[in-house]
Amino acid sequence: MDENRHAIVPILEETFYALSRKQLSYRVSLTPVGLYLTKRCDDDSEKIDLINIKDIIGCKSMQNSAKSNNCACRPTKNTENINECQVHIPYTEDADCSAYLCVYAYILKNKDMKNEKRDKMTVTLRFRNFNSYDENNKVATTWKLAIKSLLKARYEDGTIVAPADNQYLGNRLLVIVNPKSGVGKSREIFQRKIVPILNTADVDYDLHITCMQNDARNLMQKSDIYKWGRGVIVLGGDGLMFEVINGLMERPDWQRAFEYLTFSVIPGGSGNGMAKSISFETNEPYNQDPILISVLNVVSGNRCPMDLVRVETLTEVVFSFLSIGWGFIADIDIESERLRMLGSPRFTIWSIAKLIALRSYPARLSYCKINNLEIETRMNNFTISTFDNFHEPVTTENEPLSIEFGMDPLEEFDKRDRIESFSSIISKRTAFMSVNEASSFTSIPELLEESEVWVRGPISRLPPLSDPVPSDWEVIEDEFVMIHASYLSHISEDVILAPKSKLNDGVIWLLIIKNGISRTTLLQFLLGLSSGNHLTVPNVEMIPVKAFRLEPLSQGSHLVVDGELLKHSPLQAEIIPGITNVYARRKFS
Template identity: 35%
Template sequence: MSESLDKTTSPSSASSRATPPGAEDPDEGHDVSDTFYTSQRKKGSHVFRVRLDATGFTLQRESPGGSIVKEQHVRISDIVGARCMRPKKSRRLAMSGACACSSGNPNSPAISASGDHHRTANTPSKCSTNSRENLPSDAGDASAFLYVFAYVLKKRSLRSELHRERTVLTLRFRSFDTFEDNMREADRWYRSLRWQLHRTLEEIFVAPTADERRRRVLVLLNPKSGSGDAREVFNMHVTPVLNEAEVPYDLYVTKHSNFAIEFLSTRCLDAWCCVVAVGGDGLFHEIVNGLLQRQDWAHVLPHLALGIIPCGSGNGLARSIAHCYNEPYFSKPVLGAALTVISGRSSPMDVVRVQLQSRSLYSFLSIGWGLISDVDIESERIRLLGYQRFTVWTLYRLVNLRTYNGRISYLLTDHQVSSTQSATGYAAQRRMQNSRSCNTHIDRLNGPAPNYHSSAEYLPQEFADVISLETSINQSFRSRCDSWLSGGSRRSFYYSISESIYHSLADESEFAGLSAAALENRQQNYGPASELPDLDEPLPEDQGWLVEEGEFVMMHAVYQTHLGIDCHFAPKAQLNDGTIYLILIRAGISRPQLLSFLYNMSSGTHLPEAHNDHVKVLPVRAFRLEPHDNHGIITVDGERVEFGPLQAEVLPGIARVMVPK
């Protein structure tokens, strides 16, 4: 076992670019490579060439003759971060904050156990040069460890869905005689990896100072969302990922409805690069509206990415983002969302301005009138049934089907206007006369469609596992007695590597520091100027407004692919396509047809290829709804709003959402 290993175990040959102890590395941030070994009692030992470059880690297993017998790759896009640590005996010390790397983030993330606001300012640097030098060396083992955390795509079986699985690549450095020298070498790899990871970050996620590297994340958590376990979900499944990625964050737990609106409309947000909702679509709705109640919205929105960790009952946005980027969702939705939050990528997202009679608001998901809104709101009374309440109430509503009388005017998207004009046209649509254009800003703001990529490639089964390798000192090869530290990863064993300092804010100090004017103006909406006439004014008549009028079962306007995790309502929607998908069902549809429509919503096969007498799918830029009845339910992003006329216009790409790598 040791014969072949001994040939290449001198410090000079074992590390192709080893830095002499104490010397500065002039090539920091460039590729690194080295020779490592594994040793297993049953399988024997193996020599690996390990290389880290812009694509990730490449591990090549060499035969005793020096040829490559196997190669595996851990993609840089699957890697979230790394840690340098001491050997196992000193691990407790390391985990208590004495990690010995030299490039840690002084603002390490908070770990929330309870309380309202957990801020990590003043957290001691866990990886400073001083801390490294002050650490007592382990008398028995001079090794240093580098743990690389990755979440690779895997398939359990041919039939099962892709999912992400945590993998830890463990590199053990022991080419030098002293722990300090080995740690310096491990740290060189660590810094190289951090450099590779940070170079792919979009600008808004990068801190202005080099020692911080990542800007802070603002987390707003609704403890009441969904089944009420958002706090636990965050602690168990999100904090570990943020820690592994060394993403600093500040956590605020919402205290009441509208907390997020008040917070985001009044606070200085300069410290944060993104806002993450840990909750449902209702909390995200508050975040969007809070930001658009700021006078400086035009400055803030482009520099603040929005994210969501799905803990609500609907979770339409989280599902839509995952769907648009072919990211697996069902097996581990929270993990996928947490990885999205640390990805350092964002995409523009459309927001829709909704004008009601008494106020205006912003929406990112949907506007509904009729059947689906009825079911959504009325089934609240049987909430005890959980998700089944929707099925039960849908059946009830089918039996007792209601129809609503009204008029829906709409402006098709530019693309649709040309195709519609050449087509036969819709039976009931009428062109209005003598009007003016009212959507000039829509084209102006419209940005390019996001780049979608497929995540169909995934690491082969045998590689998506715990990988533990080590360098060795020259005199003898020691078996990797403590390289199995990472074995716990398969059982999703997470630990924190950072110290945290918690601060709680008392209720009364929540908005301390606000000026009186800021408080007074809290409900004022800003955002781009509307291009539509006032709601009580007639629509212009010669600029392409079309009309549908009569009895409807429902109207639902949607701008994300999914309304909920299993409601694939607008399959063609994209995050930033400047399009509202207006779906109309007219009275007269048969119950079996309606049942089929509702049943097929989960697979996204409910919409007809072409318009039929009862169901229409209209890609529009703006619309106006004028109910002729004086009763009914209207929802915006799943929340009930005042009943009556409304109009909506899309504001293409004015928000940014975090998206998977």
């Protein structure tokens, strides 16, 4: 257990008894690091458990409902405190005036093993120093408020620091659900798996179920987004997130919107690259329960900056968070759509087909290489200030109280259905989609004259597509099997294309395979994509760049941005470091 525990001054401390064995006592200390439970055993030895504050997602105060025959837990009527619930305890006790405090945490189990996962744990503290519920509840409330304050604060180098006033998160979240994503079970997943966690963490939300393509995009473009101080999360795939980002970029106040909002994806689609990348970076056990891990990111409330990439083609400007693909992988992604009914085996089948009929495409690739790669991982963008009140330990009467582990009286409470708070607005195709239908292989200046490129969001620092690239850029004209740029580690749950990529490193990782690679080597490349070993395969180059331009010199391949098919065209892309924020749990040592 934590060697430095004794150096940390407890904020609150009490002795509790385990209900099951009255002779077993626990000293419970709330410190900035978490709840220390010190068990005194029969032989006078001590066993200490720590529930890390970073693992706690919320706490609720409760009242005994032993008189109630049917309901395990129900909200107290006519109470001003909406968090106050009644708890049913497994024994009858007349006039129980105790106050109960349930602390909910998701604890890391089987650390560093293959089956590492997070399991729910509930600790119920029973306060009964006084003869009236109100008095007991006062003490429980002190603990509750202290825990909730710690959940918002951080503990660094022995000091508790809180976000500056202007960094406190509002509590209203917008959840956008694509009922058609993945296998079409998003609505059910939302009610069954997400609502209980949001309730436990006291996060209020509005729900928007999309009714068609571009619905989320329009919603982001036209709504009063400032009522969602807690941010916007999507339950779906990367395609839905793409709509959210690009809808916001269409607003005149896009800059303020991106500073204000925090985003996250709960994986419900078939492409969940962003959700996987966030958990990968924070060492979270995503594979055991992707939805749980992603929702825990959201309720952690921890904002992390993330890069976006501005992508400009001859006919449109889009903002991308994941990848730009052209050639082999992009073709598999798009062409295997016709086998969608097969599920993920469609990729394997189509990969084999594309390997057999392997082809390459001529193109000119220009890029601004990062020579001294200094990747800054700026995981924490909170401004810090001291939380003075917490240095004074608060003590209460030392009369022994009781403690109870493993019970979750809110489980029933959480099963209540949430009423959808607003319904989908009617979707309308935006003016930014495919403005010009001209062929990509007329000269670029000619095309630009004809087309109307909407420039929105941050302006480009690159020369126009019609001008030459800067003289210090490297230029290759060759036949390529594929060019794939990514700025997150994973482009899907099981493809780690750029293992070194960080959310906010300001780097586009450009993966290049030129013509001349054998089918066997390409197969090796494909097999290595799930582990990152693809980068050790000969003929595979990975170049960190700040910007690049791709000019295809023939038709035939597909241009795919964040899994969305764009009209085939020359394009240029540039990184915009840390322009947006996503929810990600802090890293664990």
